[in-house]
Amino acid sequence: MADRYLSFTGTAPGRFLTRRLGLPRPAPLHRWLPERPELDGGRLLLTAGKSDLDLAAADLGLTTAAEHPAAVVLDATGVRDVGTLAEVHTALHPVVRSVAESGRIVVLGAPLDPADHHQAAAQQALEGFTRSLGKEIGRGRTVNLVRLTDARAAASTLGFLLSPKSAYVSGQVVEVGAREVTPPDDPARPLAGRTALVTGAARGIGEAVAETLARDGARVVVLDVPQAEDDARRVADRLGGTSLALDITAPDAGERIAAALPDGLDVLVHNAGITRDRRLVNMPAERWNAVLDVNLASVLRTTDALLAAGTLRTGGRIVATASIAGLAGNAGQTNYGASKAGIAGLVRALAPRALDGHGVTVNAVAPGFIETKMTAAVPLFIREAGRRMNSLAQGGLPADVAETTAWLAHPASGAVNGQVVRVCGQSLLGA
Numbered sequence: 001m002a003d004r005y006l007s008f009t010g011t012a013p014g015r016f017l018t019r020r021l022g023l024p025r026p027a028p029l030h031r032w033l034p035e036r037p038e039l040d041g042g043r044l045l046l047t048a049g050k051s052d053l054d055l056a057a058a059d060l061g062l063t064t065a066a067e068h069p070a071a072v073v074l075d076a077t078g079v080r081d082v083g084t085l086a087e088v089h090t091a092l093h094p095v096v097r098s099v100a101e102s103g104r105i106v107v108l109g110a111p112l113d114p115a116d117h118h119q120a121a122a123q124q125a126l127e128g129f130t131r132s133l134g135k136e137i138g139r140g141r142t143v144n145l146v147r148l149t150d151a152r153a154a155a156s157t158l159g160f161l162l163s164p165k166s167a168y169v170s171g172q173v174v175e176v177g178a179r180e181v182t183p184p185d186d187p188a189r190p191l192a193g194r195t196a197l198v199t200g201a202a203r204g205i206g207e208a209v210a211e212t213l214a215r216d217g218a219r220v221v222v223l224d225v226p227q228a229e230d231d232a233r234r235v236a237d238r239l240g241g242t243s244l245a246l247d248i249t250a251p252d253a254g255e256r257i258a259a260a261l262p263d264g265l266d267v268l269v270h271n272a273g274i275t276r277d278r279r280l281v282n283m284p285a286e287r288w289n290a291v292l293d294v295n296l297a298s299v300l301r302t303t304d305a306l307l308a309a310g311t312l313r314t315g316g317r318i319v320a321t322a323s324i325a326g327l328a329g330n331a332g333q334t335n336y337g338a339s340k341a342g343i344a345g346l347v348r349a350l351a352p353r354a355l356d357g358h359g360v361t362v363n364a365v366a367p368g369f370i371e372t373k374m375t376a377a378v379p380l381f382i383r384e385a386g387r388r389m390n391s392l393a394q395g396g397l398p399a400d401v402a403e404t405t406a407w408l409a410h411p412a413s414g415a416v417n418g419q420v421v422r423v424c425g426q427s428l429l430g431a
Helices: 004-009 012-021 082-092 117-136 155-161 204-215 226-239 253-260 285-309 324-328 334-358 380-388 398-409
Strands: 043-049 071-078 104-109 142-147 173-175 195-199 219-224 242-245 265-270 312-321 361-367 420-423
Touching (some): 082 117, 104 117, 155 398, 204 219, 204 226, 204 398, 219 226, 226 242, 285 334, 312 334, 324 334, 324 361, 324 420, 361 398
Parallel strands (some): 104 142, 195 265, 219 242, 265 312
16 A cells, blocks of 8 residues: 555645644655665765774775765774764764765674773663664664674675665664675675575565565575465566475474475575464464464474474575564564564574574564555554654565565675564664
């Protein structure tokens, strides 16, 4: 369903009324398109504190002068105390107003040093600064914080956050380890030669994820329940992939996936999910159990089975779908919120073991209000609240979740592990 309010605020009467009444004024977002794959303008590099980071190694096209930058990178890895925090203000204060519409600000921070509480306090302060700036900057611009020690390991992350692909990702803190990564042979098709399986991919967000991974060169396996077999086959045929009709809650689902992929798998996207909303006092056990089984138990079972079988190859990626409902809670969704919070727990616990034992990273995306057929059926006032209660004052698109998934699936994202990244326009709910 089209966002008529967003369209109205782009007209002269809409601008007048929203300004006079103090209503949200969302800006159309610059999302990735083949004919417009980059933001319009230069990338400005600023520094706060004394930094040893070699950003030239990441090949980001940064410059020390740009009149109306499309993106600003502030290297604050050298901020070690309250005194040098002042340099964050000194660097950004003069340029914030000049950042282009739908522009990007990325703050680079260092890991917190447990042996230096002054450094830890100053670096933690960057998190509150980043999220606060994201809530006030407006005009479709985003602000994110990346903690890193090696710019080369963060090249895919910074490339994503500085591009139109991250249009609905704001207020996030992403930690990038020091693990050595290898860039793909073809940057335009980074997943070429790789196989990706997406569950629940016959429609909606799953279909968008499959499309984006195929665009990036992957051979996509479209998995969905037998009832959606025709739709799954149509998606797979369109993308040059294959379909797999399978109930992901079947006890042997993992073994059947492994059998269908004898040559192995590089990217596993756990997207399948259901809702059975009702307040706890009115929720029968079957509603609770159905949601927990599809959204969480099946993810645990199939992940364990595919790792044990060696189906996920070294250098593989697991990307699961959480939700801001699991991070902030939502009335009438105790079952759904529990299942999605469980995904976050799975990711954080499994990530280090999967990387050490199998060479596989484990991360999650946590969508907020995304414009789908499901949200189009939500009552008008609840739908409008969902759209406006974020820093970008609008709903996201399935493509926003798909682009974030593709970044986490990128072969050069091997230093990003154990992260739960919200795709919510910086929702006013949750952290």
